[in-house]
Amino acid sequence: MGSFMDENFLLKGEIAQDLYHNYAKDMPIIDYHCHLSPKEIYENKQFKNLTDIWLYGDHYKWKAMRSNGITEELITGNATDLEKFEAWVKTVPMTLGNPLYHWSHLELQRYFGVDEIIKESNAAVIWEKVNASLNSGGFGARDFIEKSNVKVICTTDDPTDSLEYHLKLKEDSSFTGKVLPSFRPDKGLEINRSTFVPWIKKLEGAAEQSITNLDELLMALEKRILFFHSVGCRISDHALDYVPYAEASKDEVAEIFLKAIGGNNVTLEQEKQYKTYIIIFIGKIYAKLNWTMQLHINAARNNSTRMFQNIGPDTGFDSINDSPLAYQLGKLLDSLDQEDALPKTILYSLNPNDYPVLATIMGSFQGGGIPGKIQFGSAWWFNDTKDGMLEQFKMLANMGLLSRFVGMLTDSRSFLSYTRHEYFRRLLCNLIGEWAENGEIPDDREMLGSFIQGICYNNAKEYFQF
């Protein structure tokens, strides 16, 4: 029996171990969806202590702490960093079976050489060891990126963003990686939210034009897409908590837009018509620019009104949604495909019940000579677990081509999360190794190695063309 999280962690059998150690482990990383701050990267943020880098912004850990009965004071409240750290250390032993248990140990092992089991009796030594490293130099934001062999990072950015720090990083020869923006126009699609009208005002400033009608909105959106493209953006991202599809003429959508900017709510049907029209309009531009369109579907966000009002979004109060998507998604993609204007697309759903739908719709729109043009995206958020990742691998293999998968992303706000790529790679190598051990696939190491390296890095490099 192997020791806890040793070098062959998650790798059963010689083939899996060979595939991981000799093919996967040292492949570079393209992290094509995350929520890191380009400002913190540019400034090479230094971290005060272990809580600063390990707990701040990590709503995965926050959610676990709440489930463990830790009070909010010790999670996002006014407790000291040491008190928050101690509260997390008290929680970790309770997370057995949750990926947080593995991820937390990987984060300390890989970046700080700390092998202690995370538990209360080891809290002091862990706190001291890591803080000594953080205060010794060479443990800034950029250092974690470079240590993790990350070649490309795609942050998540609003169309009105100046991209100031992306531009500064582009000019900074001391930084060898690429930090590229992703175009995330959610606030311009959520026409019934209180953020919509203020956002249109912000867009007027960013696009340096007035936006008093639909044509001007479309012009402004195209301007911002072209600006993002000039800064190196090649990917967009849409959080579609439900997939809209409702047909309407341009004149009808223009009326809906005027109603909204006049400060009036529109009907749900009108919201769907507006969203459908805008997604198709910008999707055509994505296709022209050879961008990739990511659709993150079926999240149910900010379930706790009280906590949303207290501490805002992305704080651990979201869940899986179950809105129907098969018809709507098929029609949305077909609307673009009919005009030969469907961009490369990555389909994610937070609801695993949607996986067969996504994996088969994906197959309906492949083509254009692009391997894996339409992707069934990596197991996302609550599915970013050992079982969730394996389920996605197998579904994609059964229904499409796992060989053409563009692989893992962290989707994180933490500079320590690149260990999730290691976790992913170990699970992938173990699955392929298991198939070979069972004689389900040939034990042809070069072929299997190439398969693995494609999913770890080479497919993404070819697909995204960053």
Ligand SMILES: O=C(O)[C@@H](O)[C@H](O)[C@H](O)C(=O)CO
């Ligand atoms: O991109 C999203 O909307 C979600 O991934 C969201 O940001 C969430 O907070 C997250 O990061 C899940 O990993």
